Amino acid sequence: MSWITRLRGMFRRERLDQDLDEELRAHLEMRAADNLAAGMSPEQARQEAQKRFGNTALLKEDTREVDIVGWLEEAARDFRHALRMLLRNPGFTVVAVLTLALGIGANTAIFSVINSVLLHPLPYHDPDNLVMVWESNSQHRNPHNTVSPPNFLDWQSRNTVFSSMAFVFDERDNLTGNGEPQEVVVQDVSASFFSLLGVDPIIGPGFTPENGQPGHANVVILSYGLWKERFAGDPAVVGKSILLNGHPETVVGVAPQNFNWFIKDGSLTGAKPQMWSPFVFPQSFHDHKQIGRFMTVVARLHPGATHSQAKTQMNAIAARLEQEYSDFNGHWGVNVVPLRQQISGDLRPALLVLFGAVAFVLLIACANVSSLLLARAASREREMAIRTAIGASRWRIARQLLMESLLLALIGGGIGVALAVWGTNALLAASPRNLLDLRFVSMDLHVLTFALAATLLAGLLFGFLPSYISAHSRISETLKEGGRGSSSANRRAFARNAFVVAQLGLALVLLTGSGLLIRSFVRLIGVDPGFDTGHLLTFKIALPRSKYGTDPLRMAFFQQLLARISAVPGVRSASMESFPPLTGLGAATGVHVLSQPSLALSDLPVANVGVVGPDYFATMSIPLRVGRLFNAQELAEEKHVTIINQAFADKYLHGVNPLGQKAAIYMKSFAENEIQPSEIIGVVGDVHQIGLDTSPEPTVYWPHPELVMSGMTILVRTSNDPLAMVSAVRNELQQIDPELPMAAVAPMDQLLADSLSRSRFTMLLLGIFAAVALVLAAVGIYGLIAYSVTQRTQELGIRIALGAQRRDVLRLVLGQGTRLTLLGVTVGVLAGLGFARLLSTLLFGVSATDPLTFACVAALLGLVGLAACYIPARRATRVDPIVALRYE
Amino acid sequence: MHGYGITLHIQMVSKDILRVEEGSLYPALHRMEQDGWVSAEWGISENNRRARYYRLSAKGRKQLAEEEKNWERLTQAVAHVLQFA
Numbered sequence: 006m007s008w009i010t011r012l013r014g015m016f017r018r019e020r021l022d023q024d025l026d027e028e029l030r031a032h033l034e035m036r037a038a039d040n041l042a043a044g045m046s047p048e049q050a051r052q053e054a055q056k057r058f059g060n061t062a063l064l065k066e067d068t069r070e071v072d073i074v075g076w077l078e079e080a081a082r083d084f085r086h087a088l089r090m091l092l093r094n095p096g097f098t099v100v101a102v103l104t105l106a107l108g109i110g111a112n113t114a115i116f117s118v119i120n121s122v123l124l125h126p127l128p129y130h131d132p133d134n135l136v137m138v139w140e141s142n143s144q145h146r147n148p149h150n151t152v153s154p155p156n157f158l159d160w161q162s163r164n165t166v167f168s169s170m171a172f173v174f175d176e177r178d179n180l181t182g183n184g185e186p187q188e189v190v191v192q193d194v195s196a197s198f199f200s201l202l203g204v205d206p207i208i209g210p211g212f213t214p215e216n217g218q219p220g221h222a223n224v225v226i227l228s229y230g231l232w233k234e235r236f237a238g239d240p241a242v243v244g245k246s247i248l249l250n251g252h253p254e255t256v257v258g259v260a261p262q263n264f265n266w267f268i269k270d271g272s273l274t275g276a277k278p279q280m281w282s283p284f285v286f287p288q289s290f291h292d293h294k295q296i297g298r299f300m301t302v303v304a305r306l307h308p309g310a311t312h313s314q315a316k317t318q319m320n321a322i323a324a325r326l327e328q329e330y331s332d333f334n335g336h337w338g339v340n341v342v343p344l345r346q347q348i349s350g351d352l353r354p355a356l357l358v359l360f361g362a363v364a365f366v367l368l369i370a371c372a373n374v375s376s377l378l379l380a381r382a383a384s385r386e387r388e389m390a391i392r393t394a395i396g397a398s399r400w401r402i403a404r405q406l407l408m409e410s411l412l413l414a415l416i417g418g419g420i421g422v423a424l425a426v427w428g429t430n431a432l433l434a435a436s437p438r439n440l441l442d443l444r445f446v447s448m449d450l451h452v453l454t455f456a457l458a459a460t461l462l463a464g465l466l467f468g469f470l471p472s473y474i475s476a477h478s479r480i481s482e483t484l485k486e487g488g489r490g491s492s493s494a495n496r497r498a499f500a501r502n503a504f505v506v507a508q509l510g511l512a513l514v515l516l517t518g519s520g521l522l523i524r525s526f527v528r529l530i531g532v533d534p535g536f537d538t539g540h541l542l543t544f545k546i547a548l549p550r551s552k553y554g555t556d557p558l559r560m561a562f563f564q565q566l567l568a569r570i571s572a573v574p575g576v577r578s579a580s581m582e583s584f585p586p587l588t589g590l591g592a593a594t595g596v597h598v599l600s601q602p603s604l605a606l607s608d609l610p611v612a613n614v615g616v617v618g619p620d621y622f623a624t625m626s627i628p629l630r631v632g633r634l635f636n637a638q639e640l641a642e643e644k645h646v647t648i649i650n651q652a653f654a655d656k657y658l659h660g661v662n663p664l665g666q667k668a669a670i671y672m673k674s675f676a677e678n679e680i681q682p683s684e685i686i687g688v689v690g691d692v693h694q695i696g697l698d699t700s701p702e703p704t705v706y707w708p709h710p711e712l713v714m715s716g717m718t719i720l721v722r723t724s725n726d727p728l729a730m731v732s733a734v735r736n737e738l739q740q741i742d743p744e745l746p747m748a749a750v751a752p753m754d755q756l757l758a759d760s761l762s763r764s765r766f767t768m769l770l771l772g773i774f775a776a777v778a779l780v781l782a783a784v785g786i787y788g789l790i791a792y793s794v795t796q797r798t799q800e801l802g803i804r805i806a807l808g809a810q811r812r813d814v815l816r817l818v819l820g821q822g823t824r825l826t827l828l829g830v831t832v833g834v835l836a837g838l839g840f841a842r843l844l845s846t847l848l849f850g851v852s853a854t855d856p857l858t859f860a861c862v863a864a865l866l867g868l869v870g871l872a873a874c875y876i877p878a879r880r881a882t883r884v885d886p887i888v889a890l891r892y893e
Numbered sequence: 894m895h896g897y898g899i900t901l902h903i904q905m906v907s908k909d910i911l912r913v914e915e916g917s918l919y920p921a922l923h924r925m926e927q928d929g930w931v932s933a934e935w936g937i938s939e940n941n942r943r944a945r946y947y948r949l950s951a952k953g954r955k956q957l958a959e960e961e962k963n964w965e966r967l968t969q970a971v972a973h974v975l976q977f978a
Contacts, residue, residue: 016952025919028896028945031938032915037896057916653948 025068033058034881063396066085073240080408087409095380098413102372104784105417105463105654105669106684107777108370109365110424113456117429122351126524128263130203134306135344136315137268138170139569140298140323143336144611149347156326156334160302163322166315167304171195172284173266174300175274177547177716179290180235181744182248188547188748189231190276191249192266199226200267206258209243216257216283217362224283229262231279235431251551251762256281268347275588276749293333295674297594303344316341321609326780333609334573338385353425354846355767361843362518362774365511371782372504374413374674375467376785378793379497382406382471403476410468411461415750418460422448427454435769451516470500500794503826505786508828510836512775512782513866517837518844519859521851522768528850530763533691534587534700534757537626541587541720541753542727542734545743556713562741563709563717567618569737575724576734579707580625580718581618586694587756594706597669599682600658606671610657612649613694613704614672616712622648623690624722632664632687635708643710647683651691663688670705672712683711698849727752767847779866782829784874788821791877801881802889811882822874829870830863837862894946896922903935904952930956 033054058064066079067070072198091098129135138160144783152172161170175192184852195201196217205211206226215221225247227236246253260281267277290294306315321337326562342350349356382389476491546566563581570579585590595609619640620630630651639646647668654663667682668880674680684703691701709717709874722729735747794801801814841853894902899922900913925931930953938944949957 024945027918027943031895031942032897034942035938035940035944060916064916064919068923069917201965 006770008493012676017819025065027064029058032737041300043830054371074183076242083405083408084412086405087388089848090803091412094381097377099411100731100784101377102417102420104370104373104781105414105460106420106424107457107781108363108367109418109421109459110428111461111774111777112360112367112459113358113422113425113452114428114432114532115363116455117448117452117498118432120362121447122352122356122457123345124451127345127348127552128261129205129344131305132344134308135202136304136306137311137342137344137347138302138304139271139340139342141338141826143338148340149342151298151350152273152300153293153333154286154300155293155330157300157302158286158291158296159326160319160322160339160786162317163325164318166307166310166318168307169196169201170195170302170304171201172300172302173198173268173286174275175272175278177276177545177748178250178280179547179549179744179746180247180249180280181251184235186744186746187235188251188545188746189279189281189283190274191225193792194406196222196280196283198281198283198303199260201303204261204264207261208240209256209258210256212283212286216648217285219285219550222283223286224257225249226258227256227283228260228277228279228281229264234260236527236540243441249280249282249457250549255838257772268301269345271297283739295328309363309511312341312343312454321581332606334604335515337607355763358518358844358847359767359770359774359822360448361840362515362771365515366774366778366781369508369511369778369785371463371467372508373781373788375470376504376788378410378471378503379474379501382475383494383686383796385499386475386478387404389478399476402676403472406472406475409469410472411464414460414464414468418456418463422456423459424451425445425452430640432770435766474500497695501789501792505789505825506829506832507780508782508785509827509870510832513769513830513833513862514837514840515775515778515867517833517841517859519771520882521769521841521844521848521853521855522771524851524855524858525847525849526761526764526768529697532693535627536586536688538753539588540723540725541625542723542730542750543718543720543756544731544734544750545716545718545748545751546738546747547748550715550743553740554713556710559654559713559715560710564616566719566738568719569740570734573730573733573737575723575730577724578620579719579721580621580623581620583616583714583717584613584711585718585720585756586692587696587753587760591694591702592629592672595671598656598672599667599669600661601657609671610703612653612657612670613702614670614707614712615704616709616714616717617706618709618717621720627690627692630688630690632685634687639710640708641710645681645683645711646686646710647687648687648689648706650689650701650704650827652701653686653705656703668705670707672707683707686756693827698764718749754860760816762846764849779869782866783869786825786829786870787873787876789825790874791880793816793821794877797881798884798889801884802886806886806890814884815878819871819874819877822871822878826870828872830867834859834863835867895938895946895947897944898938899947925953929953 033051035059036616037047037050037056040053041047045053046723057060126132127135130779137149138152139148140152140156141148142150148820151174154172157172164170171194173192173194175190177188180187180189196212196214199205199211207229210224211226216224231240232242237530242256243258244256246255248254265277267273304315306312307609319339319341323334323337327334327337389772392402393399427450474493474496525835546563548559548562553562567579567581570576591613592609593613596612597603597609619635619637621627623632632648634648635646647670656714658666663685663737664687666685668685669677669680669682671680686754689706693699693701693705694704695702719734720732721727721730731750738745739749801817804814837859838854844851896915900915900918903911903977904912922931922933926933926947929950931947932950933945933947935943936946
C-alpha cells in the first residue's frame with residue numbers, strides 16, 4: 006500500500022518540496038502571530054518561533070526522507086558528491102581504482118577458470134552419480150590402476166550399487182579411404198557406454214544393445230571434431246562405411262561437440278578420442294591367465310545408492326576376488342572415485358592455491374585503498390566536523406563516505422572485469438597444451454556475479470573502517486586541535502600501521518609460496534633425464550593388423566624403415582621404443598629372477614618393459630654400465646636376452662652380479678610354464694620414464710624380436726633442428742607404405758617441456774601474483790611513511806632548528822618504517838609456515854618450510870620495505886626549518 | 894487539524910507537561926501519511942492562512958486502538974511495579 010503512495014510521490018517531487026515549505030512556513034507564521042498576540046515585539050515573536058523550530062534544513066531533510074523520492078534524492082546527492090570528491094583528487098582516484106582493478110581482475114580471472122574446471126556441470130546426464138572404478142595395488146601404491154577384463158566382468162555381475170558399468174580402452178588406428186591416411190584415437194567401449202553417460206549423438210541412432218553382440222560390433226560414432234575435419238560436417242556420413250585398420254565399419258552417429266571423454270590416468274594413447282567403437286570381449290578376456298589390466302571403468306550409481314555404499318560393497322567384492330584368484334588379485338583392491346574428482350583431481354590443488362593467492366592480492370589491495378582513505382579522511386576531518394556541527398548525523402556521514410568507497414570499488418571492479426577478460430585469454434594462451442580446455446572457460450553469469458560480489462565486498466571492506474572512524478570523531482576536539490593529535494587521528498594512525506603490517510605479512514606469504522615453487526622448479530629442471538633430449542625427433546607408427554598380420558611382416562617393416570631413415574643426410578642414427586620416456590606412459594609387469602625364491606605372480610617385483618630397436622641406447626645416449634648391448638643376431642631373432650637398468654640391479658639384485666642371471670618376464674603370458682626366461686646381458690643407466698618428478702623405476706629392455714609390437718615410437722637423432730627433418734623422414738615412410746600416417750610428431754625437447762609445463766605454469770602465475778603483492782605492499786608502506794613525514798613537517802622543522810642532524814632525522818623516520826617492516830615480516834613468516842603446508846603437493850625436492858627460501862624472502866621483503874621508507878625519509882632530512890615553522 | 898494546531902492541542906490537553914518538538918512532529922506526520930494512518934489535505938486556517946490539515950483514517954483508527962491497548966498494558970505494568978516499590 007504505502008509504497009504506492011511513495012511511488013506516486015516520485016512523480017510530484019517538485020510539489021512535494023513546495024508543499025513542505027509552505028506547510029512549515031504556515032506553522033512559523035501562526036506561532037509568530039500567537040507570540041505577537043501574547044505581547045512580544047514582532048522581531049522577538051519571529052525569532053522565538055524560529056528558535057523553537059530548530060534546524061529547519063535538517064527538519065526538511067528528515068521529513069523529505071520519509072518519501073522514497075527524498076531517499077533516492079539523498080542517495081543521488083551522495084553519489085554526485087562522491088563523484089565530485091573523486092574527480093577533485095585524480096591522483097588518489099587513479100591509484101585506488103587501479104589497485105582495486107588489479108585485485109578484482111586477478112580474482113575474476115582465476116575464478117573463471119575455477120568455475121569452468123571445478124564448478125561447471127559436466128556434459129553428462131546426472132553427472133554426480135557417475136564414478137570411476139579402478140583397481141589399486143597396496144604394494145605399488147597406484148590408486149588409479151587400470152582394470153583387468155575378468156575382474157570387470159565379476160564386478161559387473163556381483164554388485165548391486167551400480168545401475169550400469171562400462172569399460173573404455175583406447176588405441177591408435179589407421180583410418181584410410183576417402184583422403185590421406187590418418188591415425189585416429191579410437192576408444193573401444195561397452196555398447197552401453199553412451200546410454201550410461203546419458204549422451205545422445207547429435208545425428209544418427211548411436212549404439213544399440215545389439216552392437217554388444219559378436220558379429221554386430223562393426224559400427225563407430227565419430228567425434229564432432231573428426232566429423233568436421235575429415236567429413237566436412239556432412240550429415241550423410243551416417244550409414245556410410247569407413248575403413249579402420251583396413252576393416253569396414255559403419256558410421257552410426259556423431260557425438261556432441263562438447264563430448265570428449267578423456268581420463269588421463271589409464272589412457273593408453275594419452276590423447277583425446279576421435280572415434281568410439283563397441284568392443285565385444287573375446288573368450289581370452291574371461292581368463293586371468295591370458296589378459297592383463299588395461300581398461301578404465303565408469304559406472305553409474307543406482308538412484309538412492311550413495312558413494313560410500315558403493316565403496317563398501319566394491320571393497321567387499323574385491324576382497325572376495327582377491328581370495329578366489331589369489332595369484333592374480335593378491336594385493337589388488339578397488340578404488341571408487343567420483344567422476345568430478347577424477348577429472349579435476351590434478352588441477353584442483355594448483356587452482357585452489359592460486360585462488361588463495363589472488364584473494365591475498367585483493368586483501369592487500371583493499372588494505373592499500375583503505376589506508377589511502379584513512380589518510381584522506383584525516384585531511385577532511387574538519388569538513389566532517391563542520392558538517393556534524395550543522396546537524397549531519399553519524400550515519401549520514403558514514404553513509405556518504407561509504408558511497409565514495411562503493412563508487413571507487415565499482416569503477417575498479419568494472420576495469421577489473423575488463424582486465425580479467427584480457428587476463429583469462431592471456432592465461433589460456435600461456436597455459437600448457439592439454440591443461441585447460443579453451444572452449445569451456447568463459448565469462449558467464451556465475452563469473453560476473455562473483456566479480457560483482459567481490460567488488461561490493463571489497464568496497465565495504467576497505468570503506469568500513471575509515472567511515473566508522475570519521476563518523477565517530479568528537480567534533481569539539483577536532484575543531485579545537487586543528488585536526489592533529491585528536492583521538493580519531495590516533496585511531497587512524499593505529500589502523501594504518503596495522504594495515505601495513507598485514508600487507509607485509511600477506512605479501513610475505515605469497516612470496517614464500519612462489520619462492521618455494523621456484524626452488525622446486527629449479528630442482529626439477531636440474532634432474533638429469535638419463536638420456537640426451539636435444540636433437541631427437543619422435544613420432545609414432547601403428548601398423549594395421551590387416552596388412553601386417555604376422556611378426557615377420559612387422560619386423561621387416563620396421564627394419565626397412567629404420568635403415569632408410571638412418572641413411573637420410575642429417576640423421577645421425579635412428580631407433581625405436583614401445584613406450585618412450587617422459588610421455589607419462591609405460592608398461593609394467595611382474596619379473597621373476599630365477600635365482601630368487603619363486604613367488605605368486607602378484608607378489609613378484611614389478612618392472613617396466615621397454616621393447617627397443619637396433620642402436621637404441623646409442624641413439625638415446627643411455628650409457629652402458631656393465632656387460633654388453635644387444636648384438637645384430639639378437640636384434641634379428643628371438644634369443645631370450647634382456648638388458649636391465651641400474652635401478653633394477655640396485656632394487657632387486659642387491660649387489661649380486663646381474664650378468665648371466667635369468668629372469669622370467671611375465672609380459673607375453675601369465676602362465677609360468679609358457680614363459681621362456683631371458684638372460685641378463687647388460688646393465689644400462691636409469692631413465693626417467695614417467696617424468697622428472699618421479700624417480701626412475703626398475704626397467705627391463707627387450708630387443709624387438711622378443712615381443713614384436715605393431716605400435717612403436719620412432720626416435721631419430723639429427724644433426725640439426727629435428728623438425729626440419731620431418732618431411733624427409735615422411736618421404737622415406739611413404740616410399741615403403743603410402744597408407745601409413747606419422748602420428749604425434751614432436752621433438753623430445755618438446756615432450757620434456759610439456760612434462761614440466763604444469764609446474765612452470767603454476768610457478769609463473771604465483772610468481773606474478775607475489776610480485777604484484779610485493780609492489781602493493783611497498784606502495785602501502787611508502788604511502789604511510791610519506792604521509793607521516795608530511796604530518797610531522799612542523800615537528801621535524803623544530804628538531805632541525807634545534808640542531809638535529811640529517812642522520813638523526815633519518816633514523817627517526819626510518820625507525821618507524823623498520824619497526825613496521827620487522828613486525829610485518831615476523832607475522833608473515835609465522836603465517837607463511839602455516840600456509841606453506843598447503844603447497845606441499847606442488848613441491849618437488851624442497852620442504853614446505855625450507856629455511857633458505859624463508860630467509861631469502863624475508864630479507865627481500867625487508868629490503869624492499871626499507872627502500873620504500875627511505876625515499877620519504879630522505880625528503881624529511883631536507884625539511885627547511887623556516888618553511889616548516891610557517892607551515893600552518 | 895494542522896501541524897501547529899496539533900502542537901498547541903497537545904500542550905493544552907497535557908496542561909503544559911508535554912511539548913512536541915517541531916523537529917520530530919513533521920517527519921512523524923509525514924511517515925504516518927506514508928503508512929496511510931492519516932490523510933492530509935490543504936485548507937484555510939482560522940486566521941485565513943493556507944494550512945495542511947491532517948485527519949485520522951480508518952486504518953489509523955485501528956492502529957490507534959492497537960497502540961492504546963499496548964500503552965495501557967505498559968502503564969499497568971509500570972503501575973504494578975511501582976506498587977511493589
